[in-house]
Amino acid sequence: MDFQQILDEIFAEVNQLNLQGKQADYIPELAKINPDKFGISLCDLDKNTYHTGDSCEKFSLQSVAKVFAFTLAYQIKGKDIFRRVGVEPSGNPFNSLVQLEQENGFPRNPLINAGALAVCDVLIDELKSPELELFDFIRKIAGNPAIKYNTKVYQSEKNSGNRNRALIHLMKSFGTIHNDTEQVLDLYFKLCSVEMTTGELAKTFLLYANEGKIKKTGEKILTKSQTKRTNAIMQTCGFYDEAGEFTFKVGLPGKSGVGGGIAAVHPGKYAVAVWSPLLNQKGNSVKGMKALELLTTKLGWSIF
Ligand code: GLN
Numbered sequence: 001m002d003f004q005q006i007l008d009e010i011f012a013e014v015n016q017l018n019l020q021g022k023q024a025d026y027i028p029e030l031a032k033i034n035p036d037k038f039g040i041s042l043c044d045l046d047k048n049t050y051h052t053g054d055s056c057e058k059f060s061l062q063s064v065a066k067v068f069a070f071t072l073a074y075q076i077k078g079k080d081i082f083r084r085v086g087v088e089p090s091g092n093p094f095n096s097l098v099q100l101e102q103e104n105g106f107p108r109n110p111l112i113n114a115g116a117l118a119v120c121d122v123l124i125d126e127l128k129s130p131e132l133e134l135f136d137f138i139r140k141i142a143g144n145p146a147i148k149y150n151t152k153v154y155q156s157e158k159n160s161g162n163r164n165r166a167l168i169h170l171m172k173s174f175g176t177i178h179n180d181t182e183q184v185l186d187l188y189f190k191l192c193s194v195e196m197t198t199g200e201l202a203k204t205f206l207l208y209a210n211e212g213k214i215k216k217t218g219e220k221i222l223t224k225s226q227t228k229r230t231n232a233i234m235q236t237c238g239f240y241d242e243a244g245e246f247t248f249k250v251g252l253p254g255k256s257g258v259g260g261g262i263a264a265v266h267p268g269k270y271a272v273a274v275w276s277p278l279l280n281q282k283g284n285s286v287k288g289m290k291a292l293e294l295l296t297t298k299l300g301w302s303i304f
Pocket residue numbers: 061062063064094095113157164192256257258259283
């Protein structure tokens with residue numbers, strides 16, 4: 001397969017489509033990002049990396065980073081993590097309050113906001129220095145000691161994150177959050193503000209294509225079974241109320257974020273990351289979804 005040629009073709013084809021979308025503006029700092037940015041990177045399990053477009057520019061991972069917090073919590077707690085968060089698709093927007101109230105503050109899955117907040121609460125329960133240890137973990141799986149969060153994006157969401165405050169207070173009222181709500185939110189906002197390039201993100205996601213092992217060092221982060229289950233959660237929950245659409249059109253486990261990034265994996269083959277800040281109404285990158293649809297179509301491979 002000539003991955004480079006395929007990525008270049010996708011880049012040109014998607015740009016020609018004149019797809020419409022809008023940057024996330026409920027986090028003011030994200031509304032400032034140039035809407036024309038578009039990059040794709042793919043890493044295969046033979047350690048080859050392919051890039052096209054704006055693949056060297058850092059962007060805000062937002063909800064893509066929820067996968068890393070969940071991975072660490074799963075590594076620490078094993079299956080007991082599922083006492084704190086479920087594995088069912090929500091079929092609702094990522095920041096919806098309605099279902100959470102109906103289900104007594106127990107979040108459906110770790111990839112919606114409520115679930116990621118519960119995961120951050122677990123990390124605060126379990127770790128001596130939660131922020132340091134979470135970021136060391138992300139740097140380790142990324143194989144990059146320079147990975148950090150963007151302080152402006154973090155502050156911007158901290159100042160404007162009333163919906164997340166509502167979610168966590170609702171959970172706290174049901175007793176499903178143990179720690180101080182502002183402390184949990186703080187860790188969550190830092191997590192969401194992590195920045196990577198598409199190249200760095202694809203490399204980090206190789207873990208999920210490689211049975212839970214860091215490709216470069218061989219270190220096992222999750223067991224084979226835990227990796228399969230993490231991928232299953234991404235497949236069914238990674239795109240909220242558009243998870244069906246992504247599965248239908250792309251056919252890979254993946255995770256989106258309102259920074260416009262999407263990371264996806266084909267287990268045993270490759271990891272891919274796309275970034276374009278223009279979002280559809282469900283908060284998923286319009287060009288990113290199209291690019292990945294074209295990728296699995298051109299390759300003729302999907303997990304189904
Ligand atoms: N930080 C964002 C929020 O909590 C993440 C949402 C997303 O990327 N879907 O709203």
